[in-house]
Amino acid sequence: MLLGIKELDAGYGDVQVLWGLNLKVEEKQIVALVGSNGAGKSTLLKVISGLMRPYRGQILFRGEDITRTPPKEIVRKGIVHVPEGRRLFPQMTVEENLVMGAFRRRKDKDIRPELARVYELFPRLKERRLQKAGSLSGGEQQMCAIARGLMSDPRLLIIDEMSLGLAPVIVDDLVEILKEINSRGTAILLVEQDVQLALSNSHYGYVVATGRLVMEGPSEELLQSKEIKEAYLGM
Amino acid sequence: MLAQIVINGILKGGLYALMAMGMSLIWGVMDIINIAHGSFIMLGAFTTYWLFTLLGIDPFVSLIFSISILFVIGYGIQKYLINLIIRASAFITLILAFGIEIFINNAALVAWTADVRKVKVAYGASNFSLGDWVTIPTVRLLAFMLVIVIGTIFFFILNRTDLGRSIRSTAQDLDAAQLVGVDVARTYALTFGLGVGAAGAAGTLWSILFPISPMMGGILTLKSFVVVIIGGLGSMLGPILGGLTLGVAEAMGSTWFGSTYENLISFTILVLVLILRPKGILGGAD
Ligand SMILES: Nc1ncnc2c1ncn2[C@@H]1O[C@H](COP(=O)(O)OP(=O)(O)OP(=O)(O)O)[C@@H](O)[C@H]1O
Numbered sequence: 001m002l003l004g005i006k007e008l009d010a011g012y013g014d015v016q017v018l019w020g021l022n023l024k025v026e027e028k029q030i031v032a033l034v035g036s037n038g039a040g041k042s043t044l045l046k047v048i049s050g051l052m053r054p055y056r057g058q059i060l061f062r063g064e065d066i067t068r069t070p071p072k073e074i075v076r077k078g079i080v081h082v083p084e085g086r087r088l089f090p091q092m093t094v095e096e097n098l099v100m101g102a103f104r105r106r107k108d109k110d111i112r113p114e115l116a117r118v119y120e121l122f123p124r125l126k127e128r129r130l131q132k133a134g135s136l137s138g139g140e141q142q143m144c145a146i147a148r149g150l151m152s153d154p155r156l157l158i159i160d161e162m163s164l165g166l167a168p169v170i171v172d173d174l175v176e177i178l179k180e181i182n183s184r185g186t187a188i189l190l191v192e193q194d195v196q197l198a199l200s201n202s203h204y205g206y207v208v209a210t211g212r213l214v215m216e217g218p219s220e221e222l223l224q225s226k227e228i229k230e231a232y233l234g235m
Numbered sequence: 236m237l238a239q240i241v242i243n244g245i246l247k248g249g250l251y252a253l254m255a256m257g258m259s260l261i262w263g264v265m266d267i268i269n270i271a272h273g274s275f276i277m278l279g280a281f282t283t284y285w286l287f288t289l290l291g292i293d294p295f296v297s298l299i300f301s302i303s304i305l306f307v308i309g310y311g312i313q314k315y316l317i318n319l320i321i322r323a324s325a326f327i328t329l330i331l332a333f334g335i336e337i338f339i340n341n342a343a344l345v346a347w348t349a350d351v352r353k354v355k356v357a358y359g360a361s362n363f364s365l366g367d368w369v370t371i372p373t374v375r376l377l378a379f380m381l382v383i384v385i386g387t388i389f390f391f392i393l394n395r396t397d398l399g400r401s402i403r404s405t406a407q408d409l410d411a412a413q414l415v416g417v418d419v420a421r422t423y424a425l426t427f428g429l430g431v432g433a434a435g436a437a438g439t440l441w442s443i444l445f446p447i448s449p450m451m452g453g454i455l456t457l458k459s460f461v462v463v464i465i466g467g468l469g470s471m472l473g474p475i476l477g478g479l480t481l482g483v484a485e486a487m488g489s490t491w492f493g494s495t496y497e498n499l500i501s502f503t504i505l506v507l508v509l510i511l512r513p514k515g516i517l518g519g520a521d
């Protein structure tokens with residue numbers, strides 16, 4: 001097991017958002033986490049990456065308890081969280097953003113091979129490497145956000161709402177790139193409101209509603225299930 | 236005549252720029268309006284005064300000490316005080332900075348009395364002429380050149396070092412900076428240290444050119460504030476442009492209306508800028 005979440009309770013001050021959540025990601029898997037607006041998906045990701053502390057529960061990564069580890073250590077251990085809304089450094093160039101992605105490891109390692117690998121995955125970014133990140137198109141910003149995440153060579157890549165606001169063709173491209181990244185050995189946790197997209201491009205899926213886990217299973221089975229079809233796919 | 240006034244204004248404006256650089260950095264990165272900024276300038280000035288008076292250390296040499304001492308003070312204040320409440324509203328940090336200001340000023344009053352003092356260096360009165368019209372006091376030119384050197388170092392730190400990258404990323408997106416692994420608490424402490432260290436440098440240069448006293452800080456905070464507003468937040472060009480503007484405007488105003496109006500001029504400019512260009516002359520970065 002790569003990532004294991006056990007009985008997690010979390011929230012903002014007195015407002016509890018997550019209730020006894022359990023979730024697992026195996027090595028080299030693509031796992032989908034779906035649910036409607038306000039279900040608590042982004043909150044869970046903030047807890048995993050250390051931006052928020054949970055009330056209760058445990059997070060294990062490669063057998064190690066990382067429940068109250070600060071974000072900078074989490075990154076070093078190999079979890080990268082590409083946040084909702086891209087969140088690039090707008091006044092920095094594309095390349096500076098990518099270099100920032102390797103912030104935790106630049107001292108011990110030459111990052112040029114990483115940079116070359118990322119540019120090979122996203123040739124568009126190479127063309128725009130000297131452009132300010134704030135002036136990129138939505139699709140390019142999402143590419144840059146994913147690429148920045150890859151710069152720290154993660155074992156687990158978590159992407160929040162990748163498809164939001166992007167044209168279908170661009171989303172298709174990004175999905176292909178995610179599969180390529182996954183085939184090179186990186187596990188991916190794909191967090192989406194677009195249930196169809198997430199479940200048809202993952203191995204395993206979890207469904208949350210108002211902070212509770214309501215369903216889980218192999219993604220194909222979830223896609224076929226009556227409840228999912230009715231509640232999320234409008235069929 | 237006009238050339239002389241403009242040159243006087245530029246020389247003083249350089250010092251204003253240095254004063255504002257520290258305030259602008261702290262404001263832009265952490266959203267703290269550091270009311271105590273002028274008090275740190277005062278501490279820098281007194282560091283130089285005492286090193287000169289007691290140990291005979293040349294004021295220009297004492298820059299190294301005032302910058303280092305104030306850097307450490309700033310780092311400590313952020314790490315052990317402001318970081319504890321940084322998630323609270325901007326109003327709370329404002330109150331805390333206000334408290335720090337009152338504390339520093341009163342401690343300085345108790346320690347050094349309200350006397351106005353002067354650093355009297357032997358070369359203080361020397362000057363040289365350019366053509367028939369312009370006379371330049373040597374210390375002022377020297378101070379101006381040091382402002383350029385310190386500004387360049389500042390620019391280098393912000394744009395070419397890991398610390399600078401941490402600072403800029405934190406300023407641009409706090410969460411994203413944490414997610415790539417920047418230690419935000421440490422970055423904040425170093426940022427405050429840098430800003431206050433720059434105030435220390437400004438204090439040293441101020442003490443060479445003007446009389447000093449424990450209560451000098453208030454008006455300097457206000458002038459730094461005016462300069463930051465004139466230039467706008469978000470780049471180093473802002474304080475430089477704002478400082479030179481204020482310096483020249485004050486020099487012209489006090490020549491034409493008399494030096495009692497000097498402070499009125501800065502606040503007139505402040506009001507005008509707020510009405511006409513609320514994001515500063517440069518228009519702000521966002
Ligand atoms: N900073 C915050 N302070 C207080 N409540 C918050 C905060 N952020 C989110 N919430 C609340 O927590 C709940 C879960 O929000 P979260 O962003 O985790 O949902 P989500 O599943 O990611 O939704 P979406 O699909 O819209 O991104 C919501 O009810 C939201 O209002």
Ligand SMILES: [Mg+2]
Pocket residue numbers: 041042043084160161
């Ligand atoms: Mg969300």
